[in-house]
Amino acid sequence: MLKLFNRIPQIIGVRFGVIIVGTLLGFASATFALSRAGLSDVQGQAGWQEWNLSAETSLQPYSLGRFLVDGQLPPSNAQQEYFRATDKDGKTLRGECLARLKGKLPPARWWTIAAVTRSGQAVSSQSVITAAQAVLEGDGSLDLSISSSPSSGNWIVPPDSGGYSLVVTLNEMTEGAAIPLPTITQEGC
Amino acid sequence: MGIPFWSVTGLLTAIAAHLAYVLIAPGFLFSTQSRLVAATEATNAIDILTDERRNQLLPTLRGDGIAVMCNADLAKGNVRFEVDLPETYWSLAVFSRSGKQVYQLNDAQAETTSVAVELRYAKSIIERVLGASEDEEELIIQDAAWTVDLPERQAFAVFWVPLTDPLLREPTLATLKKGKCSLKQRA
Numbered sequence: 001m002l003k004l005f006n007r008i009p010q011i012i013g014v015r016f017g018v019i020i021v022g023t024l025l026g027f028a029s030a031t032f033a034l035s036r037a038g039l040s041d042v043q044g045q046a047g048w049q050e051w052n053l054s055a056e057t058s059l060q061p062y063s064l065g066r067f068l069v070d071g072q073l074p075p076s077n078a079q080q081e082y083f084r085a086t087d088k089d090g091k092t093l094r095g096e097c098l099a100r101l102k103g104k105l106p107p108a109r110w111w112t113i114a115a116v117t118r119s120g121q122a123v124s125s126q127s128v129i130t131a132a133q134a135v136l137e138g139d140g141s142l143d144l145s146i147s148s149s150p151s152s153g154n155w156i157v158p159p160d161s162g163g164y165s166l167v168v169t170l171n172e173m174t175e176g177a178a179i180p181l182p183t184i185t186q187e188g189c
Numbered sequence: 190m191g192i193p194f195w196s197v198t199g200l201l202t203a204i205a206a207h208l209a210y211v212l213i214a215p216g217f218l219f220s221t222q223s224r225l226v227a228a229t230e231a232t233n234a235i236d237i238l239t240d241e242r243r244n245q246l247l248p249t250l251r252g253d254g255i256a257v258m259c260n261a262d263l264a265k266g267n268v269r270f271e272v273d274l275p276e277t278y279w280s281l282a283v284f285s286r287s288g289k290q291v292y293q294l295n296d297a298q299a300e301t302t303s304v305a306v307e308l309r310y311a312k313s314i315i316e317r318v319l320g321a322s323e324d325e326e327e328l329i330i331q332d333a334a335w336t337v338d339l340p341e342r343q344a345f346a347v348f349w350v351p352l353t354d355p356l357l358r359e360p361t362l363a364t365l366k367k368g369k370c371s372l373k374q375r376a
Contacts, residue, residue, distance in 0.1 A: 014195065022199040026206025034211065065215035067248075068288040071222025073345065075249040076282035078293050109278050109295070110351055112252040120248055125240075130252035132353040169249055171280065171351075172295060 038063025045181045047084045051075070070119075075169070080108075083116075083167040087186040095161040097189035099146040103182030104139075109172035115146050115158040116165050126157040142182060216287035232262035232343070235270075235370040237362065247347065254351035255361060259370035261344045263310040270346050271305035272368035275361050279350045283308065286343035294335065304334070307373070308346060311338035346370075 038059045042048040051066070052059040053074060067074040075081055085093055093099055105111055114128040122128050129144065134154050136142055145151035146158050146166065158164050166184065238246070238256040250256055261268040274296065281304065283292035294304070337346075350365065352358055 018195050018199045019202050022202030023206040025199075026203035026208075027210050029203065030207045030210035030214075033207070034215070061211050061215075064288060065211055068215035068219035071219055071245065072248050073246060073282075073284055073288055073347075074290070076280065076290055076293055078280050078282070078295060079249055081249060109297075114251045121244065122251055125253065128252045130351060132351070133252075167251075169251060171278070172297075 033062055034065045034069060036062075038066055042082055042181065045082075047086055047088065047090070047184075048082045048181050049084060050080070050082050053077075078172050080170045080173050081167055082170075082181055083165050084184065085118075085163060085165040087184045089186075091186060092163045093146075093158070093166065093184070093186065094163055094189060095148060095158040097147075097186045098149075098151070099158070099166075099184055099186045101144040101146065101166065101182045101184050102141065104141045104180050105168065105182065106170055106178065106180065107174040108170035111171065112167075112169045113142075113144060113156070114167045114169070115156050116167050117159045118163065118165065120165075120167070123159050124157065127159065129154060129156050144182075219288045220286055232260045233268050233370055233372045235259060235272075235366075235368050237365060247349075250349050252351060253355060253358070254349060255358070255365060257348040257350070257365050257368060259308075259346040261308045261346060261370065262372075263308060263339065263342045263344065265372060267307050267309040267373040268370065269305060269307055269373050270368075270370045271303075272348055273364050274302045274304060274348065275350060275357070275364065276302055277350070277353060279348060281306065281346065281348050283337050283339070283344060283346045285339055285341045286345070287341060289340075291339055291344075292335075292337040299334075301334075304348075306334075306346060307336045308344055309336065309338055310342050311340055 038052045039049050040052050040059075042050050051063040051074075053063045064074050087093060087099065101113065108131075111131045112128055113134075114122040116122050116127070134142055134144070142154065144154040144156065146156055148157060148161070168181065236258045238258055243250055243256045247256060257272060259268065259270040261270070277296070279296050281292075281294040282290055283306070284290050294306075296302075337344075348365070348368075350361060352361065
C-alpha cells in the first residue's frame, strides 16, 4: 500500500506528460498542416499550384484556415488563384534575376498577375499587373518581364532580392475553359 | 497499463488537438484579427478600404481598384447594403464572421448598377418556432433585390471594383461613397 502511495506522483506525472506532449504535437502538426495541406498541383501544369478551397474536398478546412489564422479573407468563389515559386527548370524565382512569363491565360472577366513575397503580399503597386494594364501579343498571349530593373513592355517588380512567387488571379473564369498557364524562364542571375 | 496504452493515449490526444485547432482556431483567430483590421468606428456603416487595409484583409484583391465593405451586425435586425456601381466589372462577396463565403454576385448576374442587398440572420428551426412569424419577417425586406441568409449574426459584405483606368478612381470613389450600410428597423 505504501509503495502504491509513493508511486502516485509518478503515475500522475506520466499521464499529464503524455497528454501535454500529445497536445503539443497535435498543435504543431496542425500549424504545419494549415500552411501546406491545402495546396495541390494544377493538373497538367507542371510547377503551378492552387489552394483547395472547394467545399467538396476534405482539405478545405486547411486551405481556409491558412488565410483565416492571418486575419485574411480567402479568395471568393469567383476567384481562382494559381501560383508558383519556380521557373520551368525548377529553379527558385529570385528577385536578382530577370524572369519572363510567356503564354496565354485562361479566359476570365478580369485577371491580375503579381510578384509576391513568401507570405503572399505584393510589396508595391509596381509588383502587380492587371488585365487593363497589360498589352497582349497579336495571338492573345502575354509577354511579361519580372525584374528589379525597368524593362520595356509589360513589366512588374519582384520583391527584394530573394525568393518570391508569381500569383495569377482570375476573376470569373469561364466555366469549363481549359487552363493553359504561362511558362516562366529566368536569366541573368 | 504499459507503454502501448500510453502511446495510444498520446496519439489520440494529438489527433484530438490537431482537429480542434484546425476546426476552431482559424475562425476564432480571424474574428479577433479582422476586428482590428476592419477597424470601423461602428458596425453597420459603409467603409471604403484603404489599399493597406485591403491588402491586409483581402490579399487576393490585387491591383488598382476600390473595395467597399459593410461590417454587418445582425443582432438587432437585418442590414441593408446598397451601392451604386460603375458600368464595368464588379463583384460582391458576403462572408460570415468566421470567414466562410456565403454569397457572391457580379455585374453580369445583377444586370443593374444599383444594387441593394439585404443581409439577415438565418434563424435555427427552434428560433423560428419560438420567434416571430415569417410574415412579419418578410415585411421587413422591402425593395431589396437580393437577400442573403447568414449562419452567424455578424458578416462582411465586400464590393470589389477593379479600375480599368487610374483616371476613373476619383469619380468611382465619389459614386461609391454615396452607398449605405444600415440597420433596417423593424416596423
